[in-house]
Amino acid sequence: MTYKHRPEIDTIPAYKQGKPAPSAPGVRSFKLSSNENPYQPLDSVKDVIAQSLDRINRYPDMSGWNVVSRLAEEIDVAPENIQLGCGSTEVITQLVNLLAGPGDEVVYPWRSFEAYPIIVTGAGATSVKVPLTAQGTHDIDAMIAAVNEHTRLVIVNNPNNPTSTSVSDAGARKLLASVPSDVIVLFDEAYFQFNTDTDTSVAMDLFREFPNVVVAHTFSKAYGLAGLRIGYAVGPAAVIEGMRKVALPFAVSDVAQVAAVASLDAYDELDSRVQNIVAERVRLVRSLRELGYTIPEPQANFFWIGFGEKTQEAAARFEAAGLAVRVFAPEGIRISIGESEANDVVLEVCTSLAEDGFLS
Numbered sequence: 001m002t003y004k005h006r007p008e009i010d011t012i013p014a015y016k017q018g019k020p021a022p023s024a025p026g027v028r029s030f031k032l033s034s035n036e037n038p039y040q041p042l043d044s045v046k047d048v049i050a051q052s053l054d055r056i057n058r059y060p061d062m063s064g065w066n067v068v069s070r071l072a073e074e075i076d077v078a079p080e081n082i083q084l085g086c087g088s089t090e091v092i093t094q095l096v097n098l099l100a101g102p103g104d105e106v107v108y109p110w111r112s113f114e115a116y117p118i119i120v121t122g123a124g125a126t127s128v129k130v131p132l133t134a135q136g137t138h139d140i141d142a143m144i145a146a147v148n149e150h151t152r153l154v155i156v157n158n159p160n161n162p163t164s165t166s167v168s169d170a171g172a173r174k175l176l177a178s179v180p181s182d183v184i185v186l187f188d189e190a191y192f193q194f195n196t197d198t199d200t201s202v203a204m205d206l207f208r209e210f211p212n213v214v215v216a217h218t219f220s221k222a223y224g225l226a227g228l229r230i231g232y233a234v235g236p237a238a239v240i241e242g243m244r245k246v247a248l249p250f251a252v253s254d255v256a257q258v259a260a261v262a263s264l265d266a267y268d269e270l271d272s273r274v275q276n277i278v279a280e281r282v283r284l285v286r287s288l289r290e291l292g293y294t295i296p297e298p299q300a301n302f303f304w305i306g307f308g309e310k311t312q313e314a315a316a317r318f319e320a321a322g323l324a325v326r327v328f329a330p331e332g333i334r335i336s337i338g339e340s341e342a343n344d345v346v347l348e349v350c351t352s353l354a355e356d357g358f359l360s
């Protein structure tokens with residue numbers, strides 16, 4: 001059917017959701033394709049969710065005050081500096097819609113989070129994708145060189161999805177020193193709780209020092225609430241005010257809001273899960289390197305193997321073993337850290353791939 005619409009929308013590749021775990025008779029399967037937290041919600045969180053069900057005939061509080069005021073206290077900023085969204089994907093969308101339209105450019109690393117090109121094109125703006133270095137890290141100098149008078153936003157993804165690499169403090173500061181102070185720099189830190197790199201940039205520190213920093217965080221990953229859709233941005237009050245104007249009304253459900261507050265209350269328990277995931281990541285990547293794999297130092301709850309031309313063939317072997325992983329052919333495969341049983345299967349598959357000449 002032909003119908004009148006914006007032609008640039010036809011250029012957007014549909015967002016590919018991580019595949020569900022493959023099912024095969026007699027094979028235990030695991031979903032390692034969406035960087036989710038493998039643990040079920042805490043009982044304390046399930047309890048408040050159950051209690052909130054009686055209120056779902058009502059709209060949620062649009063300002064999300066209970067979450068916003070709690071976060072403000074926790075991270076020591078004013079409530080005017082915080083905006084909620086239906087996942088951090090929505091706060092990033094709000095920011096892009098506020099800042100950029102036709103003729104404006106948004107600079108970001110590539111490969112990176114797949115939602116960026118969708119959001120930018122959806123706003124009618126132009127993506128300027130700056131290739132990662134050969135090590136899978138942000139090419140800060142090339143990002144600086146890509147900024148011009150049309151640039152309305154620069155996105156830093158730390159750690160970067162899908163390579164899991166972190167952005168150094170020095171690199172982030174170099175970027176901020178060169179971007180004009182009226183151009184916003186977004187630090188998308190969806191996975192920061194898993195980042196153990198001592199040299200990493202810390203977006204909240206940068207927010208306190210530079211006037212043009214916006215930070216995006218989420219409850220989806222370390223807090224394990226991906227299915228409830230809640231994330232937030234921290235930014236200058238004027239920017240947050242603008243984001244609120246373009247936000248989808250009532251996008252963050254009451255269930256998500258109460259679960260977020262309960263998760264903040266229980267963060268010690270959640271943090272011990274994060275530490276388990278980090279320990280599993282270290283165990284797995286150490287073993288893979290011993291097998292001869294070259295893996296960029298991962299700082300999130302996933303890691304990257306560059307299989308190149310053999311990506312599709314390698315992907316079939318993971319699937320046959322009952323593992324859903326994220327395939328970016330012909331570049332490589334992103335694998336989320338799952339429960340240790342799942343990680344053991346990853347190791348088995350990688351061992352047999354190494355024996356069969358797949359080493360990256």
Ligand SMILES: Cc1ncc(COP(=O)(O)O)c(C=O)c1O
Nearest residue numbers: 087088089113161190218220231
């Ligand atoms: C880099 C990055 N940013 C943001 C998100 C968005 O997460 P959510 O919308 O669930 O908060 C993701 C999710 O995979 C991500 O990988």
